[in-house]
Amino acid sequence: MTTSPSPDDAADAGQTDASLTSENLPPQAPDAEGQRCGLLAIVGRPNVGKSTLMNALVGQKISITSKKAQTTRHRITGVRTVEEAQFVFVDTPGFQMKHATALNRNLNRTVQSTLGDVDVVLFLVEAGRMGPADEKVLALIPPGKPVVLIANKLDNIHRRADLLPWLQQMQQRHSFAEFVPMSATRRADVERLFAILKPYLPEQGWFYEEDTLTDRSEKFLASEIIREKLFRLTGDELPYTSTVIIDKWEEEEGGLRRRISASIVVERDAHKGMIIGAGGERLKRIGSDARVELERLMDCKVFLELWVKVRSGWAASEEHLRSYGYE
């Protein structure tokens, strides 16, 4: 994956990447003695706190100015180096099981192949709960992979003793490598997690420089920010089957200004109306919220133009998925 944005690089707003193999691993630091480095994935059903944990682990600030070229199969969500250990978090796109469309089947395949390559999987559940949706996620994890059970939202459990019988049950359910009751919202818990995870990282040189936080491209991050605003402002009304494509990306005044044009692709006219809102108010709000965040992230002025397009049945069509780079 390249990090320098190019307006013609259509795949950039999509999700494809080349393969992470021993031949094309990023160069290692010259002095690798004592270093550890490994890939980690955070999985769990919706709403268990994956994003909260990820943000807490890698910090809020995302460095998207890094121009280091990478050709890895995985989209790296974040990198955090703690003392001699470098934690490289990879993305496992969506666990949408609500609608059994081609999109979901593809995503599940992606999830499985991603998890096959990582060194350790962080399986998040809500402390004291293990429902059918959690079971489905657990079933996607390849056998033999070290899985750390994170019992998140511990702060919702008022008496710790109440959790013990549940933890014992969980022990019988799967041979988890570790059990970590914690709150992703508690700094101390998050820092302790690094120490717990460190032994699972292979002893090898770092893949990234110490201060790298992400190597995702600016265009990809921009599409994610727009998507986030889209979902936030449409609530549960909008199905997962919508995506954001960056159509135009122009840098002006030597990078001091960016002109971005993006399309929100939905399946139905009704969804289009939902996004646009009465008098176009909602789309305006999505655009202005996204613009403010993009300006902060990229530290420059941003002109953002948003379009809503209807591609009927695109989520069900494998061909469309390929053209959007979802393979």
Ligand SMILES: Nc1nc2c(ncn2[C@@H]2O[C@H](COP(=O)(O)OP(=O)(O)OP(=O)(O)O)[C@@H](O)[C@H]2O)c(=O)[nH]1
């Ligand atoms: N009380 C409490 N709430 C938490 C904790 N971690 C996350 N949350 C809340 O749980 C909700 C869901 O968190 P997210 O991080 O968005 O969950 P997610 O798993 O990324 O959700 P999806 O994007 O739907 O898959 C948010 O309201 C968080 O603030 C925690 O440790 N304690």
